[in-house]
Amino acid sequence: xxxxxxxxxxxxxxxxxxxxxxxxxxxxxxxxxxxxxxxxxxxxxxxxxxxxxxxxxxxxxxxxxxxxxxxxxxxxxxxxxxxxxxxxxxxxxxxxxxxxxxxxxxxxxxxxxxxxxxxxxxxxxxxxxxxxxxxxxxxxxxxxxxxxxxxxxxxxxxxxxxxxxxxxxxxxxxxxxxxxxxxxxxxxxxxxxxxxxxxxxxxxxxxxxxxxxxxxxxxxxxxxxxxxxxxxxxxxxxxxxxxxxxxxxxxxxxxxxxxxxxxxxxxxxxxxx
Numbered sequence: 629x630x631x632x633x634x635x636x637x638x639x640x641x642x643x644x645x646x647x648x649x650x651x652x653x654x655x656x657x658x659x660x661x662x663x664x665x666x667x668x669x670x671x672x673x674x675x676x677x678x679x680x681x682x683x684x685x686x687x688x689x690x691x692x693x694x695x696x697x698x699x700x701x702x703x704x705x706x707x708x709x710x711x712x713x714x715x716x717x718x719x720x721x722x723x724x725x726x727x728x729x730x731x732x733x734x735x736x737x738x739x740x741x742x743x744x745x746x747x748x749x750x751x752x753x754x755x756x757x758x759x760x761x762x763x764x765x766x767x768x769x770x771x772x773x774x775x776x777x778x779x780x781x782x783x784x785x786x787x788x789x790x791x792x793x794x795x796x797x798x799x800x801x802x803x804x805x806x807x808x809x810x811x812x813x814x815x816x817x818x819x820x821x822x823x824x825x826x827x828x829x830x831x832x833x834x835x836x837x838x839x840x841x842x843x844x845x846x847x848x849x850x851x852x853x854x855x856x857x858x859x860x861x862x863x864x865x866x867x868x869x870x871x872x873x874x875x876x877x878x879x880x881x882x883x884x885x886x887x888x889x890x891x892x893x894x895x896x897x898x899x900x901x
Contacts, residue, residue: 659737659867664874665698665712668730676768676781677733677836683869684731686838696728696841696854698873704754704797704855710873711756711855714763714841727842728850730763730871734834734859737867745769745786746830749822749860751802751837755791760850762791763841765802769832783832785811786825799856826862 663683668674674684685695696712703711714728734743745767755763765788772783779785787809788802806819839857841850857869 657865659865660870661737661867662870662872664872665695666874668695674731674733674836677731677736677834680733680736682733682736684733684836686727686729686731696730696871699853700873702756702853702855704756704799704853707754707856707870710871711853712871714850714852714854727840729838729840730854730857732837732839732857732859732869734837734867737859738861738865742833743861744830745832745834746826747861747863748834749803749862750858751788751839752799752856752858752860753839753854754797754799754856756797756853757791757794758851758853759794760852761842762850762852763839763854764788764790765805766838766840768835768838769829770835772832779811782835783812784829785809786820786829787811789819797853797855 661682667683669679669681669684670687671684672687673679674681677684687695696714698710699713700710702713703709712730734748735741748767751765751767753763753765767786767788769783769785771779771781786807789805789808791798791800791805803822806821807825808817808819810816810820837859839854841852841854855871857871859867
């Protein structure tokens with residue numbers, strides 16, 4: 629216990645040093661997190677990324693939607709020693725909501741007021757697809773007075789294409805995969821990269837980012853591993869999520885210290901610049 633308190637004290641000093649040298653709180657750069665299924669907030673707690681929780685999952689309607697499982701046998705290169713595993717068993721349900729989701733709130737992850745579409749450069753992630761549909765990125769934006777969507781709770785939804793390689797770990801880029809459906813007042817099925825999204829939707833604020841493995845009639849199971857999720861902003865800031873089944877206590881402390889150190893260094897670097 630004393631050792632843990634000492635480590636927390638060191639972390640606090642790092643943060644204080646960074647803030648003292650910056651004069652103000654700034655978003656961290658190169659932030660890293662270890663995330664397990666137990667760390668994911670349910671739907672109401674996550675509150676579409678607006679309640680301060682960094683990570684979540686869609687918890688309903690039960691049992692059609694469930695959190696990812698943790699795997700201790702599979703992991704992406706550089707992200708030992710575990711990963712998330714989709715547990716979508718292919719049971720048809722009303723509304724087609726049979727899927728597993730990993731949800732991210734960018735503004736909570738980076739510690740800023742908002743992250744817009746124009747501020748997001750890419751979402752990259754590793755998967756190992758066994759069968760069915762692989763993990764897919766979806767981005768939802770906040771509803772506005774003159775919102776583009778007929779939905780009552782989001783403005784636009786950007787669905788990116790599914791990866792398709794089976795049997796090995798591969799890193800994917802949402803920017804390279806491109807959108808296969810932009811849902812708003814109308815439907816845009818033309819493939820779009822982030823350059824187009826920045827120009828057309830750049831000022832829209834991101835509600836949350838979903839990475840999902842889903843059931844579909846044409847592919848009634850989805851068995852795939854997910855790891856090494858990375859958000860990159862246009863200003864160069866990054867947040868990397870190492871997905872684990874159950875992290876070792878020492879690992880949690882080390883990753884937390886690295887994240888806090890990044891806050892202090894980022895603040896110092898920006899003040900020096």
